[in-house]
Amino acid sequence: MDKLLDIENLWVRFPTRQGVFDAVRGVSFSLGRERLGIVGESGSGKSMTGRAILRLIRPPGIVEADHINLGGVDLLKKTDKQMRAVRGQRISMVMQDPKFSLNPVTTIGDQIMEAYRLHNKVSKSGAYAKAVEMLNAVSIRDADRVMRAYPHEMSGGMGQRIMIAMMLIPNPEILIADEPTSALDVSVQRQVLDIMDALVKERGMGLIFISHDLNLVADFCDRVLIMYAGRIVEVCAADKLHEAQHPYTRGLLNSLPRLDAPRARLEVLRRDPAWSETPSVSGRV
Amino acid sequence: MAEQTLREWLLTDTPTSRRHAKLSALYQGWLSFRSNTMAMIGLGILVALVLIAVAAPILSPHDPFVQDLGNRLLPLGTEGHVFGTDSLGRDILSRLIYGARITLYIVALVALIAPVVGLLVGTVSGYAGGWIDVVLMRITDIFLAFPRLVLALAFVAALGAGIENAVLAISLTAWPPYARIARAETLTIRSSDYIAAIRLQGAGALRIITRHIWPLCISSLIVRVTLDMAGIILAAAGLGFLGLGAQPPSPEWGAMISEGRRFILDHWWVATMPGLAIFTVSLAFNLLGDGLRDVLDPKAGE
Amino acid sequence: MNMLEIDNLNVWFGRARDRVDAVKDATFTVGEGESFGLVGESGSGKSTILRAITGLVPTWSGEIKVRQDPVPKKRPKSFFKSVQMVFQDPYASLHPRHSVDQVLGETLFLHGFREIDARVVKLLDDVGLGQKFRFRYPHQLSGGQRQRVAIARALAPEPKLLLLDEPTSALDVSVQAEILNLLADLRQEHKLTYLMVSHDLSVVGHMCDRLAVMKDGEIVEVMDVAALYAMKAVHPYAQHLLQASV
Numbered sequence: 001m002d003k004l005l006d007i008e009n010l011w012v013r014f015p016t017r018q019g020v021f022d023a024v025r026g027v028s029f030s031l032g033r034e035r036l037g038i039v040g041e042s043g044s045g046k047s048m049t050g051r052a053i054l055r056l057i058r059p060p061g062i063v064e065a066d067h068i069n070l071g072g073v074d075l076l077k078k079t080d081k082q083m084r085a086v087r088g089q090r091i092s093m094v095m096q097d098p099k100f101s102l103n104p105v106t107t108i109g110d111q112i113m114e115a116y117r118l119h120n121k122v123s124k125s126g127a128y129a130k131a132v133e134m135l136n137a138v139s140i141r142d143a144d145r146v147m148r149a150y151p152h153e154m155s156g157g158m159g160q161r162i163m164i165a166m167m168l169i170p171n172p173e174i175l176i177a178d179e180p181t182s183a184l185d186v187s188v189q190r191q192v193l194d195i196m197d198a199l200v201k202e203r204g205m206g207l208i209f210i211s212h213d214l215n216l217v218a219d220f221c222d223r224v225l226i227m228y229a230g231r232i233v234e235v236c237a238a239d240k241l242h243e244a245q246h247p248y249t250r251g252l253l254n255s256l257p258r259l260d261a262p263r264a265r266l267e268v269l270r271r272d273p274a275w276s277e278t279p280s281v282s283g284r285v
Numbered sequence: 286m287a288e289q290t291l292r293e294w295l296l297t298d299t300p301t302s303r304r305h306a307k308l309s310a311l312y313q314g315w316l317s318f319r320s321n322t323m324a325m326i327g328l329g330i331l332v333a334l335v336l337i338a339v340a341a342p343i344l345s346p347h348d349p350f351v352q353d354l355g356n357r358l359l360p361l362g363t364e365g366h367v368f369g370t371d372s373l374g375r376d377i378l379s380r381l382i383y384g385a386r387i388t389l390y391i392v393a394l395v396a397l398i399a400p401v402v403g404l405l406v407g408t409v410s411g412y413a414g415g416w417i418d419v420v421l422m423r424i425t426d427i428f429l430a431f432p433r434l435v436l437a438l439a440f441v442a443a444l445g446a447g448i449e450n451a452v453l454a455i456s457l458t459a460w461p462p463y464a465r466i467a468r469a470e471t472l473t474i475r476s477s478d479y480i481a482a483i484r485l486q487g488a489g490a491l492r493i494i495t496r497h498i499w500p501l502c503i504s505s506l507i508v509r510v511t512l513d514m515a516g517i518i519l520a521a522a523g524l525g526f527l528g529l530g531a532q533p534p535s536p537e538w539g540a541m542i543s544e545g546r547r548f549i550l551d552h553w554w555v556a557t558m559p560g561l562a563i564f565t566v567s568l569a570f571n572l573l574g575d576g577l578r579d580v581l582d583p584k585a586g587e
Numbered sequence: 588m589n590m591l592e593i594d595n596l597n598v599w600f601g602r603a604r605d606r607v608d609a610v611k612d613a614t615f616t617v618g619e620g621e622s623f624g625l626v627g628e629s630g631s632g633k634s635t636i637l638r639a640i641t642g643l644v645p646t647w648s649g650e651i652k653v654r655q656d657p658v659p660k661k662r663p664k665s666f667f668k669s670v671q672m673v674f675q676d677p678y679a680s681l682h683p684r685h686s687v688d689q690v691l692g693e694t695l696f697l698h699g700f701r702e703i704d705a706r707v708v709k710l711l712d713d714v715g716l717g718q719k720f721r722f723r724y725p726h727q728l729s730g731g732q733r734q735r736v737a738i739a740r741a742l743a744p745e746p747k748l749l750l751l752d753e754p755t756s757a758l759d760v761s762v763q764a765e766i767l768n769l770l771a772d773l774r775q776e777h778k779l780t781y782l783m784v785s786h787d788l789s790v791v792g793h794m795c796d797r798l799a800v801m802k803d804g805e806i807v808e809v810m811d812v813a814a815l816y817a818m819k820a821v822h823p824y825a826q827h828l829l830q831a832s833v
Contacts, residue, residue, distance in 0.1 A: 017316060018296075041759035042730070156629070185628035185786065186831045212759060255764035257793035259833060262816060266768055266793065269761035298727050299719050306686050306722040478680035481643050482740065485672055486697045487664040496693070500684045 003069075004173055004206040005031040005053070006284065010065040012048045012057055012230075023048040023061075025230035029283025031174065031206045035197070036283075037221035037238060038210045041252075045230040046210050050176045053208075054087050071173070089119060092167035094160070096179040101163055102151040109147030112166055119170040134165040138195050157188030161195060168199055174206045182213070193220055214252055218242060225283045226252075229276035235283045248275055314580045324576020330569035338385040345379035349536045358552045368558045371541070372548060377558050380536035384559065387537045388566065391452055391521045392514055398456035400506045403463020408494050408502060410464070411471025422468070428461040434523055441529040448537070451530040455520050459513065463506055470502045504581035511574030515567030522563055538563050588654065590748050590780040591617040591640075596649035598632070598639045609635040610647075611804040617748075619654075622774065622781040624791035626828070627801030633784045634675075635804075637750045640782075641672055653748065668698060671741035675753040677733035681725040687711070687736050688721045691743060698744040710739040713776075715769060731762035735769070742773065749774075751783040755790065767794060788832040792816065800825040 012024040024045040029036070040046040052063045055075065068075040070090065078086065087093075095101050103111055112131040113124070122130070128147075135143035138161040151159060160180060167175060177196065181189040197220065200207045211217050217224055218241040226234040226249050234246040244250060251269035296313070300306035318324060337344060346365065353374035361369050368377040410421040428436070440454035474480060475498070483497055522539025524530035526546075531537030533544070538559040545556030598610040610632040617623040625633040639647040642662040651658040653670060674680035681690060691707045700706055711717055714735040725733055734754060741749060754770065755763040767790065774781060785791045791798050792815050799809045800822065808822040818833075820826040 041761060187628065187827065190831060214760070252760055255761045257764075257767065257789045259789050259792050259816060259818075262792065265771070266764035268764050268768065298723070300686075300722040301719075303686070303688060303722060306688075306724070310724065478674045478676060479682040482672075482674060482680050482737070483682075483693070484643065485641055485667055486694045486740075486744070487662075487667045488693075488697055492697075497682060497685075501682075 003030050003032055003285070004071065006067070006069040007053070008066040008284070010049065010052060010063070010068065012045065012052050013062045013064070015060050015062075022230055024052060026280045027227075027230075027232055027283075028280065029225055029232065029235075030285050031208060032285065033204050033206055034223060035200065035207045035209055035221040035238075037217035037224040038208065038227060039212065039214055039217050039224060040227035041212060043229075044227040046212075046227050047178055048230075049227070050093070050178050050208060050210050053176065054091055054093060055083055056087075056093075088115075088167075088172070089170045090172050091174040091176060092170070092172040094163050094167050094175065094177045094180045097156075097183050102159065104151050106150075107147065108149055108151060108154070108162055112147070112162070112169070115166050116169045130169070134169060135162070137168070137199065138162070138165045139191065140165075155188075156184050157192060160184060160192050164192070164196060164199070168203075171203065172205065174208065175200065176208045176210070178210045179212070180209075181216070182211070189216075214241065214249075214256070223283075231276065231278075231280040232283055233275060233278070233281060235281055246275075247272065318576055318580045321576040321579060323572045324579075327569040327572030327574075327576065330565060331573060334385055334566060334569070335389065337382055338389050341382050341386060345376070345382040347376035347379040349375060349380040349383040350534055351375065358548065358555065360552075361554050369552075369554050371544060371555050375534075377541075377555065380541060381538070381559060381562050384536040384538045384541065384562070387448065387531060387535065388518060388521070391448065391455075392517060394452045395456050395459060395517050395521075396510055396514070398452075399459035400463045400510050402456070403460040403465075404467045404499065404502060404506060406460070407464035407467025407469075408471045408498050411468040412475055412490060412494050412498060418468075421464070425461045425464045428458065429465075431458070433458045434520060437520060437524060438527070438529060441524060446529045446532060448531045448535070451521055451524045454524070455517055458520075459517065462513075463509065466505060466509060467502045470505060471498055474498050474501055508574055508578040508581060511570050511577055514570035514574070518563055518567055518570075588619050589616045589652075590619045590621070590654060591623075591782065592650070592652040592655070593636070593640075594650040594652070596636065596639060596647060596651065598635050598644055598647040600644075600646065609804055610639065612649075613801075613804075613806050615799050615806060615809060617780060617782055619747075620778060620780055621797065622783065622795045624795035624798035625782070625784045625801060626786065626788055626791050626798055628786060628828075630803075631801040632804040633801050634752050637672060637752050637782065637784055640750060641670065642666075664698075667746075668744045669746050670748045670750065671744060671746040672750040672752065673734070673737050673741050673754045676757045677730055677737050678725075678757065680737050681733055683725055686722050686724050687716075687728075690736060690740055694740050694743040700743075706743070710743055713742065713773070714739045729762075730758050731765060734758060734762075734766055738766075738769065738773070742777070745777070746779070748780045748782065751781055753785055754783070756786065763790070770794065788815065788829065800828060 007030065008028045010024055010027045011022060014021045014023060027049060038046045038049060048057065051057055053068060055063055057063050065076060070086065075083070075086065109131060112134060113127040116127045116130050131147060132143040135146055140146050140158070140161060154162065181192050184192060209217065209221055218238050221238040224236055224238050224241055225232045226246065228248050234244055234249050236244055242253065244253065251267070254267040255269050257266055295309050297309060300309050355374065356370055357372055357374040359366050359370040363369055366376050366378070368381065371377055406421050406425065410418045436458045437454040440457055441450050444450040444453065480493060480497060483493060521530055522542065525537045525539025526543040528543065531540045533540060541559040542556045549556050593613055593615050596610055596613040597608065600607045600609060613636060625636060627633045635644060638644040640651055658666065688707060691710055692703050695703045695706050707721065708718060711721060716732065716735050720728070720732065728736065751770070755766050758766060771794065773779060781794070783791065783794055792812055795812060797809065797811045798815065799806045801807065802824050808820055808825040810820060814820065818829050820829055
């Protein structure tokens with residue numbers, strides 16, 4: 001499997017009044033042409049990991065790593081200007097809530113076309129045709145109407161599909177999706193995931209799928225990293241997630257209420273301080 | 286925990302009493318304020334101003350009202366008169382020092398009246414909504430529609446010249462922006478879950494406004510007031526300059542500039558020195574306001 | 588005896604041309620001591636029903652009866668002594684400048700209790716927080732701890748009916764388990780009746796005895812939890828929702 005991305009010993013630190021807070025503590029993993037899930041609870045550092053790859057951590061936060069290699073080139077050595085060429089072009093990111101990612105005062109069509117023309121030298125009509133094609137690719141049937149609409153006229157699922165369409169325009173090698181479906185209803189969630197899945201497969205992209213939802217990740221990804229307190233505590237194949245060994249993963253799985261196995265009481269996760277002390281498991285292949 | 290230092294006690298995450306929690310919150314705010322150098326400079330200037338005003342009789346080398354026509358319009362650095370003397374031979378430094386008292390008096394009174402009126406009008410208007418909102422906001426608009434100084438002039442002209450009336454006039458023209466801010470904040474706070482929660486406990490409008498909405502509005506108002514202070518000092522000075530504020534021989538800074546204006550070409554320092562004083566204090570308030578915004582704004586804090 | 592009876596409830600927002608009917612002719616009853624769930628996707632009107640019951644949404648018609656007493660348009664103070672609500676987002680439902688002590692103390696004061704200090708301590712113990720959290724501010728608490736405070740606040744007036752608006756959807760799964768266990772314990776201890784709104788069928792399946800499935804403001808099906816476990820819904824939409832949740 002060829003490696004798209006290789007990360008070694010990634011740290012994200014935030015200096016605070018009480019000393020330095022380490023949000024991500026020495027995480028290593030690689031990404032091939034696969035769907036890699038990162039799961040964990042809030043504060044586990046999973047979102048920070050995604051942002052750190054694109055160097056989107058705002059000061060005073062600091063990103064440190066031995067290397068973050070994208071196709072053999074270390075992203076940490078790039079200047080801010082070179083980094084801007086990487087973001088969107090080679091690595092795209094889809095955020096949780098499309099409402100905050102789309103410009104509310106511009107029509108969706110204009111935004112997609114602008115994104116496209118930023119990366120490709122084409123005429124307006126060429127960009128329009130491409131935008132419609134992109135919307136069709138994310139299963140939006142009445143693309144012409146959507147092109148004229150404003151973001152607030154879209155439902156959550158629709159907005160998220162549009163975001164995915166926009167992110168895929170420059171044909172990136174890697175897509176980072178940070179909780180892309182948690183703001184959506186279950187039935188819509190499925191559709192959005194299917195679209196994302198098909199696109200990723202078709203284009204041979206690498207996908208980093210960040211989520212708190214174990215079942216979703218088990219269902220959707222190929223490989224899963226489980227993060228706890230800024231470290232990877234376990235790496236496993238997604239279809240084997242339900243047989244995971246680490247007590248934290250087991251605890252998380254058992255704390256979910258299940259329709260197929262009702263219980264009087266839910267199991268409560270007992271946190272062992274040793275979990276955050278043991279060194280990070282490597283997710284490199 | 287006998288060896289716990291005061292600092293640790295104040296920075297704790299587990300306060301043990303109401304007072305402890307309050308003090309701890311205050312200390313946290315002070316720490317983040319202290320890290321802002323510019324704001325500390327502003328605070329330093331203002332503390333110095335207060336000390337100067339309090340100790341005016343000790344600090345000033347001369348009586349600010351004693352005239353000495355033989356020594357009129359002495360330049361800067363003259364022996365015994367560091368900032369020179371004015372057209373009636375009064376020591377400018379002494380007059381500036383006593384003038385600090387008047388400036389503080391104006392600032393304190395305006396700061397007490399205008400934001401309180403604005404807060405009251407704005408929160409009631411925002412929380413009550415409906416016709417109360419319409420009436421109160423139209424009144425606010427009427428006040429906002431006049432240029433500030435012109436309105437103040439009209440008030441002073443009607444009420445008579447003098448420092449108290451100047452303060453009243455400035456306050457009357459200064460409250461509408463505060464009412465606007467308070468209303469805007471109230472509108473967002475009103476629809477929040479914690480207000481819904483307290484309504485579900487059967488709390489009345491008065492309690493909700495005073496206990497739940499005011500504490501959240503006050504911080505942005507304090508910031509706005511400190512930022513506006515410069516403008517208020519300038520308005521008071523402007524009224525003084527036009528002869529409608531403090532009356533001679535009172536050493537109000539604006540009035541001093543007004544007196545000095547006649548000699549500005551040949552004896553520039555007579556008008557410049559009080560001008561510099563106004564500038565310094567206005568700047569200090571602006572710096573302080575910027576620092577306070579960082580500390581008090583709950584949105585920026587997280 | 589029925590704790591809550593909802594009869595032909597309609598709730599709408601806006602007027603005339605802008606009018607949106609959020610709930611249409613909803614009818615259901617919740618028995619005393621029962622735990623009843625309302626499920627549906629976002630915009631189906633499930634939370635709006637709770638807000639109409641508490642009077643936070645004033646534009647409703649139909650009949651709401653609590654213990655056979657019709658609820659008037661203007662809720663009397665005594666109403667809030669028997670009906671309380673826990674909100675979805677614990678980050679938004681606590682006043683940012685009020686300590687836990689203030690939140691609970693004020694609630695107790697408003698309901699005319701005496702010995703407020705002792706009761707605050709008791710409430711904190713009831714929700715498993717304990718004394719050391721009493722003087723903390725919301726920003727010093729985790730999401731789960733905040734939700735416990737919000738539950739303590741709802742329990743303060745010793746209500747009979749607790750309305751739960753997605754009480755765990757903003758929380759991590761491990762914290763969700765703790766809160767759901769706590770709610771189950773409290774229900775038993777205090778003989779509470781729950782009306783719980785959730786988009787998560789497995790949570791409702793865990794917590795509730797019966798549930799209503801909502802779509803576009805209408806209740807399409809009322810079923811008991813056994814039918815849910817057996818995946819036997821009658822209405823096609825309810826069946827679709829069941830399928831999507833597994």
